[in-house]
Amino acid sequence: MNITVKQISSLEKVRRSDKGEYPVCQSRYALPGERICYQLYIHTDDQAVVHASVRSELNGAVRLYRVRDVMMDAPVVIPTAMEDYITQEPGLMPDVLIPLEEMGHKLYVDKVPCALWVRVDIPRDIRPGSYEVTLCLEFRRPGGAYVDSVRKTMELKVIPAVMPEQRLIYTRWLYLDCIATAHHVEVFSEAHWYLIERYIRAAADLGINMLMVPVHTPPLDTEVGTARPCVQLVDVEKTESGYRFGFARFHRFIGLCKKYGIRYFEIAHMFTQWGAGATPNIMVTENGKTGYGFGWHAASDDPRYVEFLQQYIPAIVRELEKAGIADQTYFHVSDEPNVNDELLYRKAADLIRPLTVSCRSFDTLSQVDFYEKGLVETPVTLISSIHKFLEKPVKDQWVYYCCGPNEVYPNCFMAMPSYRVRILGFLLYRYNIKGFLHWGFNFYNAIRSLYPIDPYLTTSSDGAFPSGDPLIVYPAHNGVYTSIRGEVTFEAVQDMNICIALEKLIGREQVERIIDQAAGKPLRFDDYPRSSEYILKLRETLLDRIAQQIGRDNES
16 A cells, blocks of 8 residues: 655645646644644555544643645636636535544544644643654554554744734624524523534634624524524513613623634624614513514614614613623624715714713724724724725724635635645734624524524535635534634734734834835735735744844844
């Protein structure tokens, strides 16, 4: 049996048709508290069962995952240039990461290339020095006969510094209804709460430190006149004297978020998407009967809804203050407004802001006019519009991408090479971006939530969005699996943190100069080196500079 095993970076996507022509990776600099990821490319010319084990001083910090393919049914939705795409043909693409212990620490290979994902979570209290992580692969025939063994070693050079605390606020929208539907459990049953906790833990593990709080079912991706499964955390009762609210589920959700280190919160939008034309689907109990007191049937400026918000929002704010998170919470008005929505949006924003003075507010948008007119406190700007906003004196600038852009800019579509995800970290640092938002953590529905989908068979919401856009995690048996794109985005966040670590030693101006010099020009969201090599070399340069600077400081 011919066996090929190569140690390669996390930025490669090993496909079944690949010939293994990847640069070999044998050593890495690392910070205490950093997560290091890389892969083993494995190819045999016959069927084999591969038994994998780890030998290392860091054995307890090493996790192994089988990289599995999923269906990339819509690589692109809008025809685009081939530049910066692996392919635009539908087919299988590696993305899901399955913990190897679930497979009995075995890989089953069958004449096509596959990959083993290696993740090392370096302890924050580790002593500086060189540490080896050796992967031992034992190849056997399907019947059990021994064939051969291969060992591959990664040297991790841990430098005398510590990964700084994450400065970026990072959110991806978690959909509680999609969890219930995908796992076939009743909303807010104990089985559902168990899974909600697993998804929150998975989000935090990927560096997500802000989550949306569905005080009512978020009015997102919902067909006009329809309702998604109700996942409203706040009980609402209408009485003769006004509204009464119950927050038991709300505090249970917040408690789970805090348990896993979620520090920031965003409240579900108070008006419908794309223009604030209607009210969210909000369940209200009145005279013992529960139904949608508000929804598509109620205009956003309906006096009954205005009266409701004047009681609802202050009640939410009081509970946020009780939980000690009011100053870490952002309110939404309406998602992605445009110039045609200005009057309705202004009226909605003017209603909400006086009621949320102890919190913040933000919304996604692409038109700078909305910010300049004072309509949005904190702009979450579409990445293809970001340089227009950067010309303005915007405080706490955020950025997002979704559904597009298809060309040039960073994004997380499955058909794109991983460097288009990973470059984001250096760009966020270079332009001092406060936060990053993406709409699709676990959107397991077709467009407008018309029906649920199987994310293993369609990663595009059934052809509505480029594959990968709606999700970065996958439902597992009684849990959740992460993905290559989720881990690589986390690596991008770490790149930003590494820049911050060096900034503390030599100043921001010098760090920006290093980034631009490595690129050969000023780094821009629409103009950056199109290669993994730039990212990997720049990361090593920054870490080497940290080590050198600490050495000089210690000598003096």
